[in-house]
Amino acid sequence: MISAVLDHPVAMETVVDNPESIPDYGRALDYISASRLSCWQQCRRKHYFRYIADIPSKPSPAMHLGKVVHATLQQWNLWRWDQIQYTRSDLIRTFLGAWQKEKLDNPVKWKSDLEEVKLRNKAWSLVSTYLDEQVIDEDEDIAGVEVRLEAKLPDLPPVIGIVDLVREGGRIVDFKTAAKSPSEGSIAHVHGTQLAIYALLYRHCTGAREGGLELHHLVKTKEPKVCVSEIDPLGDREIVNVIELLHRYVNAVMAEDYTASPSFMCAGCEHLERCKQWPDSMVKGDTQ
Ligand code: SF4
Structure with a gap:
């Protein structure tokens, strides 16, 4: 079935007219993933900042929560896959370990200790609600x-x-x-x-x-x-x-x-200021 699909290649145009000016595509063409493609669909300029200029995303509380929840569910699935017995306490320990690891790897600037505690409680309540609802039969x-x-x-x-x-x-x-x-x-x-x-x-x-x-x-x-x-x-x-x-x-x-796609989403775009300064901000590695 797939081979039939692959019989329809769209011609890949080479646009390097001037051999002295070799464009730098950053890591955008090392491989393609769903997130790269979705980012590009959302806004080509945002894709430029993220994957061609290679400007790292600033860690945010929402990203922190998402990664830790994901890591905890991943361990839960790995235990089930390996048919290893586990308890809710084991999962809490996994969760807290993932929280600490994420703090070291991608430190977030919390407004206060209380903000972090609240978010950590929220993150665990998401995991425990998911498990309580038994969306997936544990066996x-x-x-x-x-x-x-x-x-x-x-x-x-x-x-x-x-x-x-x-x-x-x-x-x-x-x-x-x-x-x-x-x-x-x-x-x-x-x-x-x-x-x-x-x-x-x-x-x-x-x-x-x-x-x-x-x-x-x-x-x-x-x-x-x-x-x-x-x-x-x-x-x-x-x-x-x-x-x-x-x-x-x-x-x-x-x-x-690198066409911009202004929308209501720009208000939450981490590249808004760079985008407003375009094309002056079109510098690879710019980390203003
Ligand atoms: S501010 Fe808006 S138009 Fe500019 S890069 Fe971000 S999403 Fe795209």
């Missing part, structure tokens, strides 16, 4: 945890994805932390690029169609909530579309297309 067979998938497709850099969990039957699961509940009417559309990349990679690496895709949102409302969205296996058209998108991505990066 269920697991096909894979943190599965690294890679596809080498014609005329493209490697496409890489790391899938949080593959449930029995080839159901691909991605864990997300979010400030509010996702909208069921648009969730498959909003996350369409990520879902299609995962489906493409799964099919490429296993030779089988995925059994379905699931987004498990752990929602940071006052009372933590869990929203599970189940999405049917994708159609072949969606796989063709995402391969075309991958080619468009490569072409745009090579064409040095």
Whole structure:
């Protein structure tokens, strides 16, 4: 099935007209991932700052919480996969260890100690709510945890994805932390690029169609909530579309297309000031 899809390569245009001016694409073309592609779809200039100028993101409380929740669920899945007995206390210890590790690796500037404690309590309440809701039967067979998938497709850099969990039957699961509940009417559309990349990679690496895709949102409302969205296996058209998108991505990066996409999201963009100073801020490695 996939091989039929791959018979439709979109021509990759080379835009280096002046051999003395070799563009620097940063790490944008080392490989392509769902997050790179989604960032580029959101705003090409933001993609430039993040992946071509290579300006690191400043650690934020939300990122800290998301990474620690993710690390804790990862360990929970690994124990289940290895059929190792564990208790809730073991998970709390894992959670606290992940919290400390993240503090050392990517220190956040907390407004106060209380802010950190509150967020840590919120993060654990998300994990414990997820476990209490028994979204996944703890005895269920697991096909894979943190599965690294890679596809080498014609005329493209490697496409890489790391899938949080593959449930029995080839159901691909991605864990997300979010400030509010996702909208069921648009969730498959909003996350369409990520879902299609995962489906493409799964099919490429296993030779089988995925059994379905699931987004498990752990929602940071006052009372933590869990929203599970189940999405049917994708159609072949969606796989063709995402391969075309991958080619468009490569072409745009090579064409040095850094078009801005101003929207309400700019207010929360960490590159807003740089963006306003464009093109003066178009300097690789600029870390103002
Ligand atoms: S401020 Fe807006 S337009 Fe500028 S890089 Fe950020 S998201 Fe893009």
